[in-house]
Amino acid sequence: MNVQLAIIQAAIQNMLRNFYDSLRSPPNFQVAVNHSKAQVIHKQIIAGSETCPCCNLPIQTIKYPILTDINVLSEHGTSYKYFKLIKIIFILLSINFVIAGIYNLYQNYKGDQCIKNKTCKKSLNNYLSILNRMQTASYVDETLDILYFIAILLQLALVRYISYNQNDYYNVDHDYDDEKTIKQCSVKIENIPQECRKSDILNYFQNGVLKGNPIQFDIIDCCLIYDETYLITKLKQTIKRRIEQENNISLKKIISDTVKQEFIVTNREQYLKFTGKVFITLSFEQEAKNFRKTFDYQYSASLCQRPSDVIWKNNKDQNIKVIYLKGFFLLFSWIPIIGIQVAKNDYILAHSETDEDQLYFNTFLSIVVAVILFTATKLSEKIIKELAIYHSNTKHRQKWKMYLQMSEGFLIIYFYLFPPIFTAVYSGEGTRQEKLWRSGGLSEDIIMIVLSNSILPILFTFIDFQYAIKLIRIIYYKYINRQSNLTQFEANQLYLRKINYNKKRIELTLLVSLCCYYGYIYPICYPITLLTLFCTYWLNKYYFLNQGISDNIKFKYRLPILLIFMLIGSQLGSSQIIHITYLGYNPEKTTNYIYYLKAFFLFYIFYYKKHWLFKKRVEYLRSNNDLMQCLQNNDLYTKYNPIIDEDANLSRFSRQAKFYSALQVKLLREIEKEIQNPIPNAQIQPI
Incomplete structure (x- = not known):
């Protein structure tokens, strides 16, 4: 039975x-x-x-259960290293908090300056601020400065230990990436005549002359790059022609019969246009180097990116004027941010009443400013991503590297470091101390900014704006418009949610930088950030185990040097903010020269002696055995080519099949729109 x-x-x-x-x-x-x-x-x-x-x-x-060792998940991609990065950042911040932060909190709480001052808002943040014990503008806590320096030295020692750990497989700073073997054994050739076939290319490049001696090359893969735009244009023309000729057949039937790999393979002369570029994989790395030397004189022979890293469609067709216009506005985006904060300060000065309603409203204004800053960073991230996509139109990794570095460096300075300091020091009336701790002052601005960058990303772990739109569409099509023209492919996509851990790394960098930069003045930032990191780790891990998709959960591998530099540098600069920026501390003091020496030493390490902290990658020539082992878990360029698999793999579950399924829906919507809104033919009117 x-x-x-x-x-x-x-x-x-x-x-x-x-x-x-x-x-x-x-x-x-x-x-x-x-x-x-x-x-x-x-x-x-x-x-x-x-x-x-x-x-x-x-x-x-x-x-997987929630308590699964995160290292076990390495077989599902590289995103497990995001969680290892959170662990490292948590330990680094804990070192500073235990050594210097607890002492700072205790000494601040013993102060009485806030209670004595009428303008100081009686809040926990102000009681635990270093302002609560600063009796004079020249106040210096040398013990705290020494503890900070000790903490920084221990943090640097930990970073070195992590980077030089011998366990390459589990170390977050090491690049466990066997797909790189394919990259090292491959060559990208350009400027090949477009009329050449694959057999012609193989016959030609298998034989060459190196230093006057004939040489034969063992080519194991040859992937021709075809013009995707040309293919889509030709398919669209064919579909429209069939619509005119075959009125009794539905549009979906025509698209299903036409937009698929089998049809393209059968009619490749009509639909495939060779771009003159090809990826050639040799049997070992030294052979690939000899191949480049042999043919670089006649053709443009260059190093390849990883097969999964290739961007097959050129993104240069984007409107570059619009992209650069957005970038121009991004450069000056700090001006309206400062304007908003100055307007808030002016309003608080104009309404200096001390009744509770006004004080609560001032606090509400600080919350509004924090949310505006958070929203501005998200919009800026989108613009930076567009710039990165345009300038890195052939490599995914280069795109993400540019996106991360621009976002991490730009956003923290433009939105969170410069504007608050500028408005606190140079706008409004009153002493600088009053501007800091009054209701709606900088103290509340900073704590609200830290809280917004702590709470909102946690909330967005489960439902962000894009996913909320998907849920609304699911409800609409499933329960309201049940007879819609939504396709099965589109419905499948509605239930999938992509997890971008590179984007989450930016959120992590912003939060950690804020904590380190303002943690000297407001040490309460450290317990808030540590609690946030703890919640972020477990909530994201839960979502990772229950909603993670292997193809979408990728993360930049190595320990980010920029993030570590910003963490250490922010802690070092944090001790000088209160002295130099806010209270006009005399730069002739000896402690400032000591600070400059420490800053120079840190810059020297990160710029000239990175190998003291971060282990250099060990490069070696990949053998044929390395390549064969790599191919057990990775595919060559031919398998990643979205248009056609030259090995005639016509499986309905291949990458090419997924590409054509998405293309079917794209062409369906475009042609439906053209049918509903036809472009009228221009007619010559009689004179």
């Missing part, structure tokens, strides 16, 4: 696979739900599990 039931279930699953239609409307939302379940990472598959008809992955699985 069980055998018969298993046979029936297998037959039903086979039927579902055969009848799966990505353009089906209205969609089957249960299929979309099952597709999302099948995509999630899992510990093991339940016996007899159904498979998704879309991706052929198991639906019923056993998920």
Whole structure:
């Protein structure tokens, strides 16, 4: 009986696979739900599990428990290193808090300056601020400065220990990336005549002359790059022509028959336009170097990016004027931010009443400023990402590197370091101390900024703006507009949520930099940040284990030097903010020269002697054995080519099939829009 039931279930699953239609409307939302379940990472598959008809992955699985060692998840991509980075940052901040922060909090709490001053708002933040014990403008706590320096030295020692740890597989600073072997054994050739076929290219490049001696090359993969824009244009023309010729066939049927790899392979002369570029993979790295030397004179031979790192479509067709216009506004975005903060301070001065309602409203204004700053950083991130995509149009890694470095360096300075200091020191009336600790003053601005960058990212862990829009669309199409033209492919996408851990790293950098920069004056920032890191780790880990998709959960591998530099540098500069910026501390004091020596030493290490802290990558020539081991877990360029697999892999679950499924929906929507809003033909009017 069980055998018969298993046979029936297998037959039903086979039927579902055969009848799966990505353009089906209205969609089957249960299929979309099952597709999302099948995509999630899992510990093991339940016996007899159904498979998704879309991706052929198991639906019923056993998920990892929340206490799973994060190192175990390395088989599902590199995102586990995001959690290791949180651990490292947590330990680094804990070192400073235990050595210097607790002492600072205790000494500040013993102060009485806030109680004696009428303008000081009686809040925990002000009681625990260093302002609460500063009786004169020349106040110096040498003990605290020494403790800070000791903490920094211990942090640097920990960073070195982490980087030089021998366990390469689990070390967050090491690049466990065997796909790099394919990159090192491959060459990108350009300027090949466009009429050449793959067989012609292989015959030509397998034989060469190096230093006057004939040489033969063992080419194991040759991936031709085709013009995606040309393909889409030709397909669109074919579909429109068939619509005019075959009125009795639906648009979806025409697209299903036309936009697929089998059709392109059969009619490749009509739809494929060779760009003159090709990825060639040799049998070992030294052979790849000899290959470049041999053919670089005749062709442009260059190093390759990793197969998964290739951006196959040129993004240079974006409106560059619009992108640079956005970048121009981004450069001057700090001006309206300062204007908002100055306007807030002017309002507080004009309404200096001490009744509770006014004090609460002043605090509310600080919350508004913090939310505006948070929103401005998110909008700026989008602009920076567009700039990074445009300037890094061939490599995903280069795009993310540019995006991260610009965001981390730009946002923290433009929005969180410079504007608050400028407005606190140079705007409004009253002493600088009054500007800091009054209701709605800088003290409340800073604590609200830290809280907003702590609480909002945690809330967005489960539902951000993009996912909220998806949920609204799901409710609309599932319960209200049940007979919509939403396709099955689009319904599947609604239930999937991409997790961008590179973007989360920016949030982490902003929070940590704020804590370190203002933590000397407001040491309460440290326990707030440590609690936030603890919650962030476990909430993101829970979401990772229950919603993570291997293809989408990627993270930049190595320990970010910029983040560590900003953390250490912010702590070093934090001790000088109160003396130099706020209280006009005399720069002739000896302690300032000591500070400059410490700053110079730190800059020297990070700029000239990074290897003292961060272990250098050990480069070696990859052998054929290394390449063969690499290919057991990684695909060559041919498999990643979205347009066509030259090895004639026509599987419905391949990367090419996914590309054409997305392209089907794209062309369907574009042609439907053109049919509904036809462009009228220009007519010559008689004179």
